[in-house]
Amino acid sequence: MxxxxxxxxxxxxxxxxxxxxxxxxxxxxxxxxxxxSHYETRQGEPREQPVPFSHDHHVGGLGLDCRYCHTTVETSSFANIPATKICMNCHSQMWTVAAELEPVRQSYRTGKSIQWTRVHDLPDFVYFDHSVHVRKGIGCSTCHGRVDRMPLTWQAESLRMKWCLDCHRDPAQFVRPRDQVFNMAYTPPSDQLALGKQLVSEYRIISRTSCSTCHR
Amino acid sequence: MRKSSSGAGLRWHFGLPARPRLKPRLQAQACSTLLLAMIAAGCRQDMHDQPRYKPLAASEFFPDGRSARPIPAGTVAIDELQNTDPFYTGYTGNDPANFMDTIPTPITAELLQRGQERFDIFCSPCHDRLGTGHGMIERRGFKIPADLDSDRIRQAPPGYVFQVISNGYGAMPDHRDQIPAADRWAIVAYIRALQLSRSATVADVPAQNRSQLGVQ
CATH class of the missing domain: 1.20.5 (Single alpha-helices involved in coiled-coils or other helix-helix interfaces)
Structure with a gap:
């Protein structure tokens, strides 16, 4: 064979x-x-919106504070998507015939909501609370990036659990003084860790890494 | 004693006849089918998108597409009971002509700081940070707002200023939804401080603080 x-x-x-x-x-x-990957997390991908709202113009250009529109960010888990009325505070007089703003005027006339596309969509099994993060000195731009330079809004960070835990394990790396939380241009000082450690004890920040902190 | 890991252990314990074992090929098929089913189930987003509403989420159930329900006609909301409380209206005796001539909270440094912060968020876009009325929105074409240091407003009772913030005045929209009543009073107090500062002289500054002004 x-x-x-x-x-x-x-x-x-x-x-x-x-x-x-x-x-x-x-x-x-x-x-x-x-x-x-950014493909999966959609990090850095500007989302289309019914109205091409530009934070770059409203925050970077005009200097509006985050809280002018996101009124409940300091007191509630949800930062609040502004009602059409808040748009109309200015746009009842400015850009009143601009075609881009027709959906806003239509919403104001009819009382129907503008259907914005959600940019930061955490899974429903995560219970995130804006108010406590703001209160404990985590700046808007730490998680949302330089929103004041975004013509259309995108997600600046991955929003993966690993990313959350990076800070929850050692908040001193990121915490900033409370009066700087809404400052988009804030840059951490060179001795961030020393400042961070001091603020962590001053604001009584506890490194929370238990599952039930975010998952219930 | 028979080893229970032989597969028929449990059945043997209960006196049942041994079940014929699956042929290896069938076993492999069953395993791979199960594995595929598990992988496919992993792709579903049921846990990510649970059948509950996040704040302001869209709804397929309600005809207007909102999960946040508008208040049914005839409802008296809890804060509407405050309609007659001077703290919420700015006038006493339920008489819109009878404005309060005092601010109904103790004037403290904290209140003024709170007022400054809220003024800068909500008022300065039009009135600018000094209250002169040349804020960024005005510079972009909004109707020129009142100079907060004008005689008319300097002489107006605090309740009147409060009422204007709450209900608007001329082209100025109302801000009662954006600013809680306590913060509106803090803003009124801060506007008084601004008025004082606009006509102040160096002599008004305590001697020990004068060096901070950068003038002699």
């Missing part, structure tokens, strides 16, 4: 076993990488 397999068939078989293990490993790594 002739030999079907050449002499090195055994090595090939062993190598391909190794290859399979490697391929599975590579696939797992690829999956992990995809999960954290």
């Amino acid at each position: 002739p030999q079907f397999f050449s002499r090195n068939a055994n090595s090939v078989a062993r190598l391909s076993l190794l290859g399979i293990v490697g391929a599975v490993g590579a696939l797992a790594c690829y999956g992990y990488w995809i999960q954290g």
Whole structure:
């Protein structure tokens, strides 16, 4: 009977076993990488909106404070999407015939909501609260980036759990003085860790990493 | 004693006949089907998007598409009971002509600081930070607002200023939804401080603070 397999068939078989293990490993790594990629998290992707609202213009250009529109950010879990009435505070007199603003005027006339596209959408099993973060000295721009430079709003960070935990494990890296929370241009001082440690004790910040802190 | 890991252990314990084992190929098929089913289930977003509403979320149930329900006609909201309380109206005796001539909270440094912060958020876009009426919105074409240091407003009772913030005046829209009543009073107090500062001289500044002005 002739030999079907050449002499090195055994090595090939062993190598391909190794290859399979490697391929599975590579696939797992690829999956992990995809999960954290901007493609999956939609980080940095400007979202289309019914009205091309520009934070760049309203905050960066005109200098409006975040809280002029996001009125409940200091007192509630939700930062508040402004009612059409707040748009109309100024736009009843300015850009009154601009075609881009027709959905705003229409909403004001009819009382129907403007259907904004949500940019920061945490999974429903995460219970995030804006008020406590603001109160404890976490600046808007720490999580939302330089919103005052965003013509259309995008998500500046990944919003993955790992990213939350990076701060929850060591808040001193990011905490800033309370009066700087709404300052978009705030840059941390060179001795951030020293300042951070001092603020953590002053604001009585506890590093919370228990599951039930965010998941209920 | 029979090892329970042999597969039939439990059935043997209960005196049941041993179940025929699946043929290896069938077993592999069953396993891979189960695995696929589990992977497919992992792709579903049921936990991410749970059947509950986040604040201001859209609703498919209600005809107007809102989960935040408007108040039914005829409802008396709790804060509407305050319609006759001078703290919420700015006038006494339920008489819109009879404005309060005092601010109904103790004037403290904290109140003035709070007033300054809220003034800068909500008023300065039009009135600017000194109250001269040349804020950014006015410079972009909004009707020129009143100079807060004008005789008319300097002589107006605090209740009148409060009432204007609450209900608007001329082109100025109402701000009762954006600013809670206590903060409106803080703003009224701060406007008084601004008026004082606009006509103040160096002699009005306590001697120990004069060096901070940068003037002699």
